[in-house]
Amino acid sequence: RSADKTLLFLKLRRDPAFPDGEKYKVYPGGSTVLYWEANLLNNDDFIFICEGEFDQMILEQQGFIWISSTGWAPTFKDEWVEKLGNLKEVYISYDNDDAGKKWATKLANKIKVRFPHISVMNITLPSDKGKDITEYFLHGGKPEDLTSTYCESALGVKPWDLPPMYTQEIIDVLSETIKHDDVNKVLVFLA
Numbered sequence: 001r002s003a004d005k006t007l008l009f010l011k012l013r014r015d016p017a018f019p020d021g022e023k024y025k026v027y028p029g030g031s032t033v034l035y036w037e038a039n040l041l042n043n044d045d046f047i048f049i050c051e052g053e054f055d056q057m058i059l060e061q062q063g064f065i066w067i068s069s070t071g072w073a074p075t076f077k078d079e080w081v082e083k084l085g086n087l088k089e090v091y092i093s094y095d096n097d098d099a100g101k102k103w104a105t106k107l108a109n110k111i112k113v114r115f116p117h118i119s120v121m122n123i124t125l126p127s128d129k130g131k132d133i134t135e136y137f138l139h140g141g142k143p144e145d146l147t148s149t150y151c152e153s154a155l156g157v158k159p160w161d162l163p164p165m166y167t168q169e170i171i172d173v174l175s176e177t178i179k180h181d182d183v184n185k186v187l188v189f190l191a
Contacts, residue, residue: 073103108154
């Protein structure tokens with residue numbers, strides 16, 4: 001459903017007891033959407049971003065406010081990042097594999113670059129507690145550990161990792177749209 005409760009599509013998951021075939025079917029078709037966008041309305045505190053619908057269901061049972069993409073981790077769109085600006089904290093809990101960690105870091109960096117005031121935390125689950133939030137709770141994981149023991153700050157882009165930019169480069173880039181007046185271009189940019 002969309003934020004205004006309009007039904008967008010129906011997503012079905014294959015029974016895990018039958019390993020062959022497509023894992024998901026979507027009717028009547030559809031694109032990736034921000035699942036439970038309504039959880040961002042009137043929310044200026046925190047949100048969990050998780051990788052899948054089963055993860056969000058168990059997070060809700062544990063009292064957390066969450067959103068997720070109806071696709072997998074890399075489908076979290078830039079336009080959705082724009083909807084996070086009023087939050088104080090964002091917790092990202094993608095699957096505990098290399099791909100999940102990679103996409104969680106990318107998303108954390110996007111959020112930090114766009115909204116430096118938000119505290120962005122990546123949750124890394126211990127390997128003995130499973131591969132995702134669902135397995136974490138099935139293996140006896142505690143809700144309070146998600147926001148303390150297993151989370152770490154995502155620092156985003158570190159300025160010292162970027163190459164230096166010199167005055168002539170600023171002039172060259174800005175000269176594509178602003179002709180002449182190089183001194184004022186540089187002064188305004190640096191201010």
